[in-house]
Amino acid sequence: MKTTWRVLVSLALFLLALSPLHAQAQEGVREPVPHDHVISGASLILLAGWFNAEYERKVAENLTVGISGGWLDLDDDDYTNVSGFLRFYPQEAAFTGFYLGGRAGVHNVKNGDESHTSLGVGVDIGYSWLLGPGRSFYVGLGIGATRLVSGDLGGASATVPSIRLINVGIAF
Numbered sequence: 001m002k003t004t005w006r007v008l009v010s011l012a013l014f015l016l017a018l019s020p021l022h023a024q025a026q027e028g029v030r031e032p033v034p035h036d037h038v039i040s041g042a043s044l045i046l047l048a049g050w051f052n053a054e055y056e057r058k059v060a061e062n063l064t065v066g067i068s069g070g071w072l073d074l075d076d077d078d079y080t081n082v083s084g085f086l087r088f089y090p091q092e093a094a095f096t097g098f099y100l101g102g103r104a105g106v107h108n109v110k111n112g113d114e115s116h117t118s119l120g121v122g123v124d125i126g127y128s129w130l131l132g133p134g135r136s137f138y139v140g141l142g143i144g145a146t147r148l149v150s151g152d153l154g155g156a157s158a159t160v161p162s163i164r165l166i167n168v169g170i171a172f
Contacts, residue, residue: 030093032061033130033171038095038138040169049073054167056087058094063087068103078110081160083146085124095138095171096130107148107160122146126164130171138169 041053052070059065064087072079083105091097101124108117126142142164 030091030096033058033093033095033135035095035130035136035171038066038169038171040138040140040167042165042167044168045165052164052167054085054169056085056095061094062089062092064089064094068105076111079108080110081105081107081120083120083122087124095128096135098125098127099142100125101142101144103144103146103162105146107146116151118148118151120146120148120160122160122162124162124164136171138167138171140164140167140169142167 036058038056039054040056042051045051050070050072052068054066054068056064056066066085066087067082068085069082070080083103085101085103087094087099087101089095089097089099102122103124104119104121106117107120108115110116122145124142124144126140126144128138128140131137131139142162144162146160146162148158148160
């Protein structure tokens with residue numbers, strides 16, 4: 001378990017080092033986004049029996065809150081989760097650029113008649129773009145991990161990865 005966290009922290013630090021923060025410091029603060037909401041999902045992974053969707057709301061120029069949910073169908077096991085999250089965009093333009101975030105939620109694994117539920121808290125790191133003439137086409141990537149802090153997932157790992165392969169959506 002500790003090795004997993006070390007790998008994730010190392011990956012986060014590596015991504016931070018490669019992030020465009022240095023270039024943004026030279027450019028100054030990005031232009032604020034005219035939108036207050038984003039709805040997105042990873043529709044490309046539906047073919048694999050995996051789904052996630054998010055709603056994100058801007059509460060300040062550099063801060064958003066939201067809710068996400070997803071499921072993963074693994075032969076006999078079904079995994080579902082619902083989480084709330086908070087994301088900080090250091091370049092002062094929510095929904096665009098690099099972000100750091102935290103999350104908390106409920107995770108459930110169902111195997112036949114058995115169902116196991118746990119609460120978890122975690123961290124995320126990612127990058128988002130708003131594209132198009134109205135900056136309303138959203139694309140987001142990210143990675144993170146959630147540590148299960150209560151409950152029982154029937155012997156499943158106490159650390160759950162969170163991956164935003166390619167979330168596509170709309171800003172409004």
